[in-house]
Amino acid sequence: MLTKSHIKLITSLNQKKFRQQHQLFVVEGIKGIQEFLNSHYELYQLFSTEPIFNAEIIQISEQELQKISSLKTPNTAVAVFKIPKTSNGTFDGLVLALDDVRDPGNLGTIIRLCDWFGIRHLICSKATVDCYNSKVVQATMGSLTRVEVQYLDLKSFIEVSTIDVFGTFMDGQNIYNESLPEEGIIIMGNEANGISEAIEQLVTTKLSIPRFGDLKATESLNVATATAIVLNEFKRHSTEM
Amino acid sequence: MLTKSHIKLITSLNQKKFRQQHQLFVVEGIKGIQEFLNSHYELYQLFSTEPIFNAEIIQISEQELQKISSLKTPNTAVAVFKIPKTSNGTFDGLVLALDDVRDPGNLGTIIRLCDWFGIRHLICSKATVDCYNSKVVQATMGSLTRVEVQYLDLKSFIEVSTIDVFGTFMDGQNIYNESLPEEGIIIMGNEANGISEAIEQLVTTKLSIPRFGDLKATESLNVATATAIVLNEFKRHSTEM
Numbered sequence: 001m002l003t004k005s006h007i008k009l010i011t012s013l014n015q016k017k018f019r020q021q022h023q024l025f026v027v028e029g030i031k032g033i034q035e036f037l038n039s040h041y042e043l044y045q046l047f048s049t050e051p052i053f054n055a056e057i058i059q060i061s062e063q064e065l066q067k068i069s070s071l072k073t074p075n076t077a078v079a080v081f082k083i084p085k086t087s088n089g090t091f092d093g094l095v096l097a098l099d100d101v102r103d104p105g106n107l108g109t110i111i112r113l114c115d116w117f118g119i120r121h122l123i124c125s126k127a128t129v130d131c132y133n134s135k136v137v138q139a140t141m142g143s144l145t146r147v148e149v150q151y152l153d154l155k156s157f158i159e160v161s162t163i164d165v166f167g168t169f170m171d172g173q174n175i176y177n178e179s180l181p182e183e184g185i186i187i188m189g190n191e192a193n194g195i196s197e198a199i200e201q202l203v204t205t206k207l208s209i210p211r212f213g214d215l216k217a218t219e220s221l222n223v224a225t226a227t228a229i230v231l232n233e234f235k236r237h238s239t240e241m
Numbered sequence: 242m243l244t245k246s247h248i249k250l251i252t253s254l255n256q257k258k259f260r261q262q263h264q265l266f267v268v269e270g271i272k273g274i275q276e277f278l279n280s281h282y283e284l285y286q287l288f289s290t291e292p293i294f295n296a297e298i299i300q301i302s303e304q305e306l307q308k309i310s311s312l313k314t315p316n317t318a319v320a321v322f323k324i325p326k327t328s329n330g331t332f333d334g335l336v337l338a339l340d341d342v343r344d345p346g347n348l349g350t351i352i353r354l355c356d357w358f359g360i361r362h363l364i365c366s367k368a369t370v371d372c373y374n375s376k377v378v379q380a381t382m383g384s385l386t387r388v389e390v391q392y393l394d395l396k397s398f399i400e401v402s403t404i405d406v407f408g409t410f411m412d413g414q415n416i417y418n419e420s421l422p423e424e425g426i427i428i429m430g431n432e433a434n435g436i437s438e439a440i441e442q443l444v445t446t447k448l449s450i451p452r453f454g455d456l457k458a459t460e461s462l463n464v465a466t467a468t469a470i471v472l473n474e475f476k477r478h479s480t481e482m
Contacts, residue, residue: 105346109463109465109466112462112463112466113462113466115454116450116452116453116454116462117452117453117454118452118453118454118455119454120454141460142460146454176477209357209473210476210477211357211358211359212357212358212359212476212479213356213357213358213359213360213361213387214359219382219383220382221353221354221357221469222350222353222465224350224463224465224466225350225353225354225465225466225468225469226469227466228462228466228467228469228470229469229470229473232450232470232473232474233473235451235453236417236451238453
């Protein structure tokens with residue numbers, strides 16, 4: 001049975017401060033819930049209009065589902081999972097770092113890209129949108145279960161690291177002609193302002209994605225599509241024949 | 242002065258059938274309007290709370306702006322432009338073709354990518370979201386003024402074309418190892434279903450974007466990020482040293 005305290009908890013998790021306070025977040029939809037159940041994430045509560053996954057559920061009515069879902073057309077089940085502790089381990093290989101990416105859809109798409117390209121560590125500046133925001137969780141399509149996301153003071157993190165730091169700029173070196181290593185930190189910037197000045201000073205190699213066509217009037221690429229191109233460039237070398 | 246018929250026209254343009262009937266569409270925000278004014282697009286009506294661009298405006302109040310804007314926080318001006326006639330010319334170079342892309346944000350991002358990579362012709366199947374949808378226009382950030390978008394019967398278009406047809410599939414040839422031409426039709430598919438069977442049969446070269454990492458559990462890339470990677474792969478060859 002759905003109680004008032006269930007409703008209060010779930011709706012509070014729409015806000016970052018309550019997600020952090022309770023260390024819980026919401027996943028909606030059977031497919032997404034299944035991905036998290038099959039991962040290292042720990043289930044806290046599962047609400048469903050019908051029995052699923054042979055799991056212990058709190059059975060709810062369609063009307064009750066409407067009350068706790070943040071979707072326009074809810075999808076039979078809502079789950080609450082525990083936010084996992086992040087490791088303190090060292091990072092190896094390529095690390096992607098986001099300097100204040102604000103759009104939940106962009107962060108979700110970037111987490112999917114990390115998963116696709118085998119990037120296991122995603123570092124986010126503290127002003128980057130929270131990866132447990134429900135729109136981000138939806139947009140990751142389960143990839144959040146396979147990519148470790150950590151929120152850090154980005155400047156301090158880069159300052160103490162000893163590997164090369166890459167970032168894309170309009171006036172950087174043509175990324176097609178650079179020899180790109182298998183280890184490094186790749187910085188992607190904010191949607192409106194790009195990479196901040198404080199972080200730009202720590203970049204050891206400035207890259208740019210060439211622009212084509214006669215006009216070259218496009219001001220910028222969307223941060224998620226630029227991330228796709230940059231990760232593709234770094235990884236394609238490792239399969240070249 | 243804003244009249245009832247102005248309001249009726251502008252709000253009707255939220256619907257594709259009225260955009261097609263009137264051959265008009267809406268652009269909001271100073272920056273976007275400026276991009277269209279500086280292009281081959283022809284202005285129909287410009288509504289603004291203050292004089293702008295030394296243009297003939299219909300002056301409106303803040304309250305009137307609220308009535309005609311589709312944005313939560315309207316941006317001083319709303320313009321109505323004429324939908325241009327598309328050319329019947331032949332296509333050359335690389336042509337991107339979309340097989341039922343439905344999300345306005347994805348189409349907007351793809352139009353920006355075409356602009357960036359110098360792809361002048363974007364072909365859309367008739368079920369692809371309308372490029373004059375206000376969310377698409379916003380997402381293109383002005384790139385719609387530099388890329389010609391045509392809605393056609395995609396199957397017939399490909400059947401009569403004589404150039405190679407490329408598409409990405411999970412079981413295609415590794416795109417990194419293929420020699421990619423400077424001329425061809427590149428098909429990108431629907432968000433949920435990919436490229437349809439009817440179109441798949443017309444593809445002459447099946448490509449795939451390699452997946453990395455130990456798990457390789459990501460099911461797919463978002464269509465806009467996949468488009469970014471594919472266009473980057475086709476174009477990077479033309480600058481290789």
